[in-house]
Amino acid sequence: MGYSADDEVLRGINFHLRTGSFHFLTGPSGAGKTSLLRLMYLAHRASGGVVRIFNRDIAKTRRSVLPGLRRRIGVVFQDFRLLDHLSARDNVALTLRIGRVREDTIRDHVTELLDWVGLGDHLDAKPPTLSDGEKQRVAIARAVIGRPNLLVADEPTGSVDEYQGVRIMRLFEELNRIGTTVVIATHDRRLISQFNYPVMELDHGTFDITGNN
Amino acid sequence: MFRQHFDLPLGEDGSGRFVPWIVAVMVYLATLSVAAGMAVNRSVDKWDIGLEGTVTVEIAASNAAAENAGERMARALSLLRETAGVRSAIPIPDDEISRLLEPWLGQGDVPLTLPIPQLIDVRLEAGTKLDLDALGTLLANAVPGARLDDHQYWTERLSDFGRSVQITSAFIVALVALAGAGTVVFATRAGLAIHREVIELMHLVGSRDSYIAGQFQAHAMSLSLRGGVVGLALGAATLGVLRGIAAPIEGSLLPTVNITAGAWAVLAALPLLAGLIATITARVTVVRALREMP
16 A cells, blocks of 8 residues: 555555454554554555455445445544534534434433543533543544444554553443454553454564464 | 534634625625516516507608698598407597607697608507508508508517516626626635545545535525525615605606516525525535545
């Protein structure tokens, strides 16, 4: 994969994620983790090779089909990417509204989930008034509210304390138990060692998977 | 009932702030243009209806001693009154002819100094298919100097004039619509640039182009409707003022500024038309721009 003809970011990567699997993705900065994640959450189409998601060859998939596939993927961005003009509640509700879910269902689910991530008293707070840890929890709630088939999280515990980090990992495990395939990109070796999941290691041109895939 | 939820903060940026004002000006111009077109058409119709079923017979003045004006008039009247399909044939009195000529010749004993023709006002039976050409020929043969005028030349020119005003009015409305659409394109593109990151995010979480376009088009429609209503109100006020100014000279050939209920319905549709154009333009602009995204 590359952003231009002479700027190749990923090469020689070949892997298959079983439905319902849980993986960590790690590697040094600049190794291409974010680029790999962007391919997985369909922000880019690969310039070469084959990317198959939900049994579809993405390069050959019509553009009009992509939104439906994206709604099956939950993404936690490293920089949160919350909408500053919307409240925490509306940020989380965004994916459901886009999916045309009924407003009363949205209200109930969003309130419950924000309560679960410890933001029950921040429902109407706008992101600029929240701490980084709180923003991260809103971003996670937005990613998981639609019960995605694939969850892709880029450093999801980077801005929260250890207690919240473990709670968030437990939430991901809950989702994984009901069938969501989870990929967590992280630098945090301690976090990786705390959970016994396979690790995809990306290091400037080399790609390995260790552990039970 | 209808509640539009805006995920995009379109109302908070300056991109659309000028749209209502420009649309107001556009709808104002369109209102005046359409009202003028309708007023002229109504006058043309009125004049046309006034001339329908009438012809005028003109008997040219003659210096020949043998020709007695009274005899020629009597012969013409007799011929006309005996013609099937003619309801009445009444000579127009000399003082009425003088009054008709006053705007051009001034007051005075006009008939004494100028060879003024005699005129007959002829009314036809409604629904009669009278061969006016044949009647004209018959008159000309029977009465030297007699000529039948069916006003065709006048009504054709009136009709041409009415059509020209209509075309001009439609052209102005089309130009206004085009300029309005251009304004919406500009504002929408500015909005797309300002909110690029939000739009990208919405794409990544699975938003369809139509969902994002829906937000832009609802915003454009709201701005245009607001501007349109203001433009229509200003147009109505202007028409009211013009009507007040024209009132003392009513009864003349000036088009009347009275707006009928039907005409008001047409004018009231202009803000809706502006809203519709804005909606379609915004949608097309956004969908085209979003196609560039992965």
